[in-house]
Amino acid sequence: MQDCTDVFARLSEYLDRELPGATCEEIEKHIAACAPCVQFVESLKKSIHLTHGLTPEDPLPPIPEELKQKLRRAFDDGARRRGK
Amino acid sequence: MPEGDLNIAERLLSGDPAAFEEFVESYRRKLFQYSFLMCGLREDAEEVAQDTLLKVFSSLEQLREPQNLKAWVFRIARNECLMKRRKSVFAPEHELSLDELRPQATGEGDARAIEIADWSGLPDDAAERSEIRRIIGQGIKELPDTYRAVILLRDVEELTTEEAASVLDVSTDVVKTRLHRARLALRQKLDQSLRSAALGIA
Ligand SMILES: [Zn+2]
Numbered sequence: 001m002q003d004c005t006d007v008f009a010r011l012s013e014y015l016d017r018e019l020p021g022a023t024c025e026e027i028e029k030h031i032a033a034c035a036p037c038v039q040f041v042e043s044l045k046k047s048i049h050l051t052h053g054l055t056p057e058d059p060l061p062p063i064p065e066e067l068k069q070k071l072r073r074a075f076d077d078g079a080r081r082r083g084k
Numbered sequence: 085m086p087e088g089d090l091n092i093a094e095r096l097l098s099g100d101p102a103a104f105e106e107f108v109e110s111y112r113r114k115l116f117q118y119s120f121l122m123c124g125l126r127e128d129a130e131e132v133a134q135d136t137l138l139k140v141f142s143s144l145e146q147l148r149e150p151q152n153l154k155a156w157v158f159r160i161a162r163n164e165c166l167m168k169r170r171k172s173v174f175a176p177e178h179e180l181s182l183d184e185l186r187p188q189a190t191g192e193g194d195a196r197a198i199e200i201a202d203w204s205g206l207p208d209d210a211a212e213r214s215e216i217r218r219i220i221g222q223g224i225k226e227l228p229d230t231y232r233a234v235i236l237l238r239d240v241e242e243l244t245t246e247e248a249a250s251v252l253d254v255s256t257d258v259v260k261t262r263l264h265r266a267r268l269a270l271r272q273k274l275d276q277s278l279r280s281a282a283l284g285i286a
Contacts, residue, residue, distance in 0.1 A: 008186055012264035018245065036198045040187060043203045047271040050206070050220055051239040057218045060116050060130075063108065067134055071108060074141035079099030082145055 002030040007037055011044060093150035104141075112137060115161050118236055121224050122165045132168060136161040155247040158237060162251055177228050185268035187275075201278035223273035231266035238263050 007030050013019045014027050031037045095103035112133055119132035139160050147156050187198040207213055224232055224240075237248040238259065248263075249256045 004189075005186075009182060009264075012267055013260060016245070018260065036187075036189065036196055039200055040198060043200060043275065044267065044271050046203055046206060046208075047274050048239055048267055049208065050216065050274075051224070051235065051270065052242060054117065054217060054220055054224075054240045055113070056117050056120060057214055057221055060113055063112060068108065071134075071137050071141055072104065074138055075096075075104045075144075076099070078141055078144045082097070082099070084097075084099035 002026045004030075004034065004037055007031065007034075008040070011041065015041075015045065015048065089153045090151045093147065093153040096153075097144060097147070097150060108137060111140075111157060114241060115157070118158065118161055118241065119165050119168075121221060121236055121240070122162075122232065123168050124225060128168045132161060132164045135164050139164070152247075152250075154241070155243060155251050158241065158243065159251045162233070177230070180228065180231060180265040180269050182265065182268070185265065185272055201275045203275075203278060206274075206278075219274065219277050220270070223270045223277075226273070227266055227269055231262050231269065234259055234262040235266035235270065239267065 007014075007027050010019065010023070010027065014024060017024070019027070031041060092103050092107055096107060115133035115136050116129050119136075120126060120129035123129060123132060136157065140157055147153060187200060189196060189198055191197050207216070224235060227235065233252055234248060237243045237251055238245070243251065245256045245259050245263075249259045252259065
């Protein structure tokens with residue numbers, strides 16, 4: 001039997017589907033009948049979702065041409081070493 | 085592992101110039117974001133991003149398994165970051181405990197509730213709102229080092245638990261524990277911002 005505290009401790013694993021099926025079902029059952037847990041899970045899901053692929057607040061300027069050429073030389077040299 | 089990564093890794097290894105362009109385009113931004121939130125200074129972050137790319141291209145032959153591209157690149161970035169680390173910009177190292185992150189409960193029985201802000205006004209996509217990106221970025225920066233390292237790899241860059249564990253040289257259980265606490269702490273910060281109306285949601 002899971003209570004709010006047990007659920008709270010395993011929420012990330014639950015959301016990431018990293019728990020055994022039986023544990024997962026117990027948590028699901030608890031949440032379905034527990035309004036505070038529903039509210040909490042919804043806010044946590046939203047918070048996680050907002051961090052996915054977070055981009056910088058100020059965008060990165062385009063790559064300087066000089067840097068790009070330097071990188072390209074390293075890439076081409078590597079390919080030559082590997083015989084490509 | 086997304087097929088796209090395996091594909092681009094194989095094309096990079098074969099010396100395909102188009103793969104070079106694609107890789108620089110997508111990874112320069114990722115690496116900048118990662119190092120900016122990891123080291124804290126914009127100048128450092130730009131340097132880490134470019135030094136990492138340079139190392140990637142000059143040591144591609146060390147990528148033994150192409151499907152590990154992303155983890156391998158972030159491992160290089162992490163080492164570059166560690167070399168640059170300036171203590172002063174880091175949040176003090178401390179353990180996050182579950183008890184501090186649990187919401188306050190009120191009421192009994194059917195009236196049981198938690199103290200929580202109204203989250204309904206938040207957009208689904210942080211890209212829509214620069215102030216949300218700022219608050220999340222700030223929230224991540226305020227996390228202690230070990231937790232920040234995990235949430236950046238697992239949630240921002242969406243590496244798997246196993247990949248994050250290999251980048252950080254820790255067990256998958258450690259990744260899971262730290263990730264959960266980092267997520268709870270970030271959720272708590274967002275909740276506080278929402279309550280103090282710092283997000284200005286009408
Ligand atoms: Zn509950």
